[in-house]
Amino acid sequence: MQNQYEVVVIGGGPAGLAAAIQADKEGAKVLLIEREARLGGILKQCIHDGFGLIRFGEKLSGPEYVERYVEELKDRQIACKVLTFVTEITKEKEGFLLTAVNREGVSEFGARTIVLATGCRERTAKQVSIHGTRPAGVFTAGAAQHLVNLSGLMPARRCVILGSGDIGLIMARRLTLESAEVLGVYEVKPEPSGLTRNIVQCLEDYQIPLHLSCTVTRVFGEERLTGVEVMRVDEAMRPIPGTEERIDCDALILSVGLIPENEMAESIGVTLYPGTKGPVCDENFMTDVDGVFSCGNALHVNDLVDYVSESGELAGRAAARYTAGEQPEKVEIRPDASLQYAVPQMITVQAAGGEGESREVVLFFRSRETVRDADFVIELDGKTVFSKHYGVLRPPEMERVLVKLGGLDIKSDSKISVSIKKREAR
Ligand SMILES: Cc1cc2nc3c(=O)[nH]c(=O)nc-3n(C[C@H](O)[C@H](O)[C@H](O)COP(=O)(O)OP(=O)(O)OC[C@H]3O[C@@H](n4cnc5c(N)ncnc54)[C@H](O)[C@@H]3O)c2cc1C
The missing domain is CATH 3.50.50.60 (FAD/NAD(P)-binding domain)
Known part of the structure; x- marks a missing residue:
């Protein structure tokens, strides 16, 4: 061919x-x-x-x-x-x-x-539950970024941002620099979803308020958005009746x-x-x-x-x-409940002292919740073969470790588990 x-x-x-x-x-x-x-x-x-x-x-x-x-x-x-x-x-x-x-x-x-x-x-408005009409003025943060940075168009003059993902935080700063009024970032979770450096550099430096455990429940407007309703949420992220507040704005930016x-x-x-x-x-x-x-x-x-x-x-x-043909056997890497995920999810079997002596593997992971003073641990058949200490691990921050596999005996029936273990208070 x-x-x-x-x-x-x-x-x-x-x-x-x-x-x-x-x-x-x-x-x-x-x-x-x-x-x-x-x-x-x-x-x-x-x-x-x-x-x-x-x-x-x-x-x-x-x-x-x-x-x-x-x-x-x-x-x-x-x-x-x-x-x-x-x-x-x-x-x-x-x-x-x-x-x-x-x-x-x-x-x-x-x-x-x-x-x-x-x-x-990006997730869109269809993937989050917001009542009301369907006026113009609801943008994903990426679409707003495209309009401002590549097309030279302003999607908002006075806006609310739903979700504290990194793109939303970056757009809060960008729109402020382009003289739009960013009234606040509303995050349904009790902790921000974006990187700490973006919270500081994009919100705190520009006095843009971050409202945690809050969400947008309704949009108003016929042809163009005229406002949104925000509410506080409980631990199960359900809106709390009686906390409704209407905010007048011309755009809702989603970073969800x-x-x-x-x-x-x-x-x-x-x-x-x-x-x-x-x-x-x-x-x-x-x-x-x-x-x-x-x-x-x-x-x-x-x-x-x-x-x-x-x-x-x-x-x-x-x-x-x-090379095509029979591929080497692999075993599963199993994250426990302390992790959102670990990548890769499989690893090739290797005999100790064999060709894999210098083998190194890059592993990425995210913790499920914020933990302080903890170790990321890899266990092979019940024995710890890798451990790294972290002062703090936060779900928005992806972590990378380089793991040396030389000397390890990874068999086809080996059990490999990864977890985050909190250190006891000393
Ligand atoms: C809106 C947005 C803003 C972001 N802002 C930041 C930021 O400020 N800082 C940061 O560190 N990270 C940011 N990120 C994360 C960023 O996506 C990654 O850091 C990085 O760009 C990912 O690279 P990638 O090559 O995997 O994907 P992308 O950069 O998304 O590239 C994927 C490419 O694949 C092409 N493609 C997809 N399907 C097909 C197909 N069927 N045929 C042909 N081509 C196809 C797409 O057109 C695209 O060019 C942002 C992400 C998004 C979505």
Whole structure:
């Protein structure tokens, strides 16, 4: 087949760019497919700084960060198709057949392996329960960010933000800088959902109030939003009668979570993990469908793009090195109730003293609740093989650990568990 590649990467955001570059470095014939006109994914609209501190030791804006990868992709002359939407993947006898649509029509590409780097999308008003009319003026934070930063349009003059996710916090500051009045951020949970640094830099520095255990219960307005009703909630997050308050505003901005985009993965039989809503994967970011890899926000929602790029590199390298045929056995990594999730969810068996002596695994996790003075612990057959102490662990903050597996005997019937253990008061 003329359009035959060893690695096809779907999605040209930071994860896909890193995957394509790394697979190319490994000598694979690579194709990157992106549905938008420009590469860079969501970072194209993130014009604030703070990206790349870990990777480059610099504070870059989103476009600056991603430009470094786009330049490298061009220098390496990696094949790339933009304005091309992958609509279907089918499993062939050897590899995969991808169907894509672009302005020239429908094309087909053959792939030995696929890296899914399709990112995530925002939860919308339909996914949260708000009564009332359906006027214009209700935006997701990402849509508002796109309007302000890329189209130069102001979606609001006087607004309320529902949800304290990072994009909402960043938009609270952005809209304030563009002289909109941000009346408050309302969060249904008793703790904020965004990073502490964003609470400080985006809300406290601009005196924008954060109302915890509160939610928006109703919107008002016919053609355009004229106000919202907010209420306090109880421990079960149910609105408390009698706490209704009407706020006059012209926009409601929603920052109520991100969902990994995985329709394509599901269509070829990849199992999704309930804790992440992304594919189940092993330490090489290969899913449970051989030859299909996943990285970045499609795998799980990351809070730092630096880790997104790292997962892209690891997936791209493994995809380039993949050989079809019988795959090594894997065992499950089981998080206990103290964790929301741990990624990867599977790990390859290895005999102590064998080839895996220098093997290291990158593991990401999120705690279920805020805990202080605690250890993240990995146990293999009941014995602690890794432990790291944390002063505080918070659910919005994703953690990354590098685990050395050399010397460990991981058998096909081994039990691997991960947990957060609080230290006793000393
Ligand atoms: C609105 C929004 C704002 C954000 N702001 C910040 C921020 O300020 N700071 C921060 O650190 N993180 C932010 N994030 C998180 C950010 O998404 C990640 O840090 C990073 O961009 C994820 O990279 P990615 O490559 O996994 O996904 P993305 O950047 O989302 O890239 C995925 C790419 O895949 C393409 N794609 C999807 N499906 C297909 C298909 N079928 N065919 C072809 N192409 C396809 C998409 O067009 C997109 O370009 C934000 C996320 C969102 C949604």
